[in-house]
Amino acid sequence: MRKVHITETVLRDANQSLIATRMPFSDFEGILETMDKAGYHSLECWGGATFDSCLRYLSEDPWERLRKIKDKVKNTPLQMLLRGQNILGYRHYPDDVVRKFVAHAVDNGMDIFRIFDALNDFRNICVALDEVLKRNAHAQGAICYTTSPVHTLENYAKLGKELEEMGVHSICIKDMAGICGPQEAYDIVKALKETVKVPVYFHTHGTTGLGPITYFKAIEAGCDGIDCAISSFSNGTSQPPTETLNFALKQAGYDTGLDEDITKEINDYFKPIKEKYVESGQMDPFVMGVETDALVYQVPGGMLSNLIAQLKAQNALDRLDEVLEEIPNVRKDLGYPPLVTPMSQMVGVQAVLNVLLGRYKNVGKEVKAYFKGEYGKAPGEINKELMAEVLGAEEPITGRFADTLEPQFEKAKEQLKGVARSDEDVLSYIAFPQIAEKFFKEREERENITVSYSIVKK
Numbered sequence: 001m002r003k004v005h006i007t008e009t010v011l012r013d014a015n016q017s018l019i020a021t022r023m024p025f026s027d028f029e030g031i032l033e034t035m036d037k038a039g040y041h042s043l044e045c046w047g048g049a050t051f052d053s054c055l056r057y058l059s060e061d062p063w064e065r066l067r068k069i070k071d072k073v074k075n076t077p078l079q080m081l082l083r084g085q086n087i088l089g090y091r092h093y094p095d096d097v098v099r100k101f102v103a104h105a106v107d108n109g110m111d112i113f114r115i116f117d118a119l120n121d122f123r124n125i126c127v128a129l130d131e132v133l134k135r136n137a138h139a140q141g142a143i144c145y146t147t148s149p150v151h152t153l154e155n156y157a158k159l160g161k162e163l164e165e166m167g168v169h170s171i172c173i174k175d176m177a178g179i180c181g182p183q184e185a186y187d188i189v190k191a192l193k194e195t196v197k198v199p200v201y202f203h204t205h206g207t208t209g210l211g212p213i214t215y216f217k218a219i220e221a222g223c224d225g226i227d228c229a230i231s232s233f234s235n236g237t238s239q240p241p242t243e244t245l246n247f248a249l250k251q252a253g254y255d256t257g258l259d260e261d262i263t264k265e266i267n268d269y270f271k272p273i274k275e276k277y278v279e280s281g282q283m284d285p286f287v288m289g290v291e292t293d294a295l296v297y298q299v300p301g302g303m304l305s306n307l308i309a310q311l312k313a314q315n316a317l318d319r320l321d322e323v324l325e326e327i328p329n330v331r332k333d334l335g336y337p338p339l340v341t342p343m344s345q346m347v348g349v350q351a352v353l354n355v356l357l358g359r360y361k362n363v364g365k366e367v368k369a370y371f372k373g374e375y376g377k378a379p380g381e382i383n384k385e386l387m388a389e390v391l392g393a394e395e396p397i398t399g400r401f402a403d404t405l406e407p408q409f410e411k412a413k414e415q416l417k418g419v420a421r422s423d424e425d426v427l428s429y430i431a432f433p434q435i436a437e438k439f440f441k442e443r444e445e446r447e448n449i450t451v452s453y454s455i456v457k458k
Helices: 013-019 025-035 050-056 062-072 095-107 126-134 153-166 182-195 211-220 242-251 260-280 301-313 317-333 343-357 365-371 384-391 409-415 423-431 433-457
Strands: 005-008 042-047 078-082 112-115 138-144 170-174 200-203 225-228
Touching: 005 242, 013 050, 013 301, 025 062, 025 260, 042 050, 042 062, 042 112, 050 062, 050 423, 050 433, 062 078, 062 423, 078 095, 095 126, 095 409, 095 423, 112 126, 126 138, 138 153, 153 170, 153 182, 170 182, 182 200, 182 211, 200 211, 211 225, 211 242, 225 242, 242 260, 301 317, 301 343, 317 343, 343 365, 365 384, 409 423, 423 433
Parallel strands: 005 042, 005 225, 042 078, 078 112, 112 138, 138 170, 170 200, 200 225
Antiparallel strands: none
16 A cells, blocks of 8 residues: 655645735644644644744744744654745845754754745755755755746656755655646656656645646656645645545545544634634635636735735735736746746736836836846746846846855844844844844833733732
């Protein structure tokens, strides 16, 4: 009986895709020990947008959150999503910062690092990958899936071989928009299994409704594991449901290792939490439906909820369809980047600007940096006229952008003396300076209030 691993995403990607990562630790603390007994391959609980959201919206220290999760989850490996040279931010950081971040993530309890680069330019993941290997954690290299004239089966197999040669322990096909069809999944997994010896995992979303069939075909082709979300936080822009896939796979003769009684207990725990977010309006009904238009505009879950929030803020939600139609045009102009952070934000923001202000009347600074080569090599050809217009006399760089960056960690540590309490604080600050500064200040104020209250009580 062949084993198929199931990774649970409710603590990170499901929460990110459905409620823009607004779930505080207190919402899931009570179920962590139960989740640890379910038989999951791993719990994806950190990375992606969790770091930013903890500091910005939840008044939580993301490092402390990781330690608290590890304290409750003793047996199941913890997994994170790492954006290579971008770590968890939206720009490239110097190599010393990337290495420090990985080292501290391992020290604080991280076991599996899924590392990707938005452009599949693996020069941008080599340092993070090297550090994960040095720290004896599991290094999973991800290939961002997308469709375009330049993203072919041969190209995906070549990327897989490249990752294996870099020393990854496993490979993940990352279909962040849920646009990979069953036959495409079968063909890609088959091509990878014929090319590499390491295990192959598959990640998708329920956005287009293809998820479960895509997973099934990927498994038939030899896929070793899939990402699922407990059913109350599944489907829509989240992952396909854990219990449904578990049922179907067991019926087909695969071994998932999951305990159905425990997954029911986990789902029952999350049902009222979901209701709370639906009632508060934080879970927009739009992200819960099936959007087959995504097969055209290729928008991932997290990007869709961000676009909705952005347009709501501009009182322009009625123009969402125009923005979705503009996204493929912007993507073509940028040389067909896969729509995953930070490229999804970049393309999404530019599409909003194009619709609200006129095409390329205002070009975001990130798009300019992309044209300069700061994010790496575009998969296809960039619109040359647009690039010339945006860059003017500036020459694009062709090497690895991180090679041009000065080490930053020790300098930032010195600068934060008396403010940062740990190396982790320094890393939070480097990733999100203004947000971290505000968080440190509020943390100090909260503690002062607590101390004053304790004194008065005595």
